[in-house]
Amino acid sequence: MAIRIVSIGKTNDDFLARSIETYLKRIKKYAIVSWVELPDVKKKLFNTPEELKRLEADLLLKDVRPTSFLIGLDEKGKQFTSREFANKMDHWAVSNSDLVFVIGGAFGFDQKVYNRMNTMISLSKMTLSHQMVRLLLAEQVYRGYSILNGEPYHND
Amino acid sequence: MAIRIVSIGKTNDDFLARSIETYLKRIKKYAIVSWVELPDVKKKLFNTPEELKRLEADLLLKDVRPTSFLIGLDEKGKQFTSREFANKMDHWAVSNSDLVFVIGGAFGFDQKVYNRMNTMISLSKMTLSHQMVRLLLAEQVYRGYSILNGEPYHND
Numbered sequence: 001m002a003i004r005i006v007s008i009g010k011t012n013d014d015f016l017a018r019s020i021e022t023y024l025k026r027i028k029k030y031a032i033v034s035w036v037e038l039p040d041v042k043k044k045l046f047n048t049p050e051e052l053k054r055l056e057a058d059l060l061l062k063d064v065r066p067t068s069f070l071i072g073l074d075e076k077g078k079q080f081t082s083r084e085f086a087n088k089m090d091h092w093a094v095s096n097s098d099l100v101f102v103i104g105g106a107f108g109f110d111q112k113v114y115n116r117m118n119t120m121i122s123l124s125k126m127t128l129s130h131q132m133v134r135l136l137l138a139e140q141v142y143r144g145y146s147i148l149n150g151e152p153y154h155n156d
Numbered sequence: 157m158a159i160r161i162v163s164i165g166k167t168n169d170d171f172l173a174r175s176i177e178t179y180l181k182r183i184k185k186y187a188i189v190s191w192v193e194l195p196d197v198k199k200k201l202f203n204t205p206e207e208l209k210r211l212e213a214d215l216l217l218k219d220v221r222p223t224s225f226l227i228g229l230d231e232k233g234k235q236f237t238s239r240e241f242a243n244k245m246d247h248w249a250v251s252n253s254d255l256v257f258v259i260g261g262a263f264g265f266d267q268k269v270y271n272r273m274n275t276m277i278s279l280s281k282m283t284l285s286h287q288m289v290r291l292l293l294a295e296q297v298y299r300g301y302s303i304l305n306g307e308p309y310h311n312d
Binding site: 013015016018019022079080081082085123124125126128129132135140143154155 | 285291292
């Protein structure tokens, strides 16, 4: 299975970035995983949050294939237990070429991104920084694979 | 206000530990905060998870004062938005000497700890490693204070 985690803006907390990389390395045991940090849109290219979101949408959707299963990380998304999330990942993988997780910018997603999403998930009712979303998602994807493979990382 | 975050076992991921420390440093702008990592109970002192939890309970409750407000981090706890959590922190601080957040060990809490808790919160429906709970909690406490002080870190 191929998994892509796509987000906008660099993870500027170096310690968090290295924790994320630790989990991505562990996921590689189970899947082809890549973490795409798209560059921030230059300030001179937009005047309003709406314009910014439209430009971000083009970046976020650029490498999404018609056969990709797109999962948006959004506060309005559905919450799962780790075990439910693992089963969902397994299910989504069946008839799609790859799973693409998209994390929006500071103002959220443009409608165009919502329209393309196959599903929407939320990691917490609390507001998390985008860097924290990346870390938590990487940990849950790793946890999901260890659940599906019956490995001891996860205990309920 | 004085805040204590009490957990069992060292944070063995060095990058996570340093991220946690970054948030604790930021919280110090608003409150006296300390992070207590109690040593793991030695393996020769217990035979069953229940015995372990009883020994952990004594450690976790040792420095809790009668006037402390004890908040347990538990999967069965109530979920809040970041704004609701900030208001709760503000409210809890009114008639208590300090706020103590307790994070359990691998098997959860002994009944004795549940009995002492004033409230129980959950950060996510997903299972998080104890290290991740520490990081997320530190970030939400910091976010909470920045909300209460009308500072720009948080935007809904």
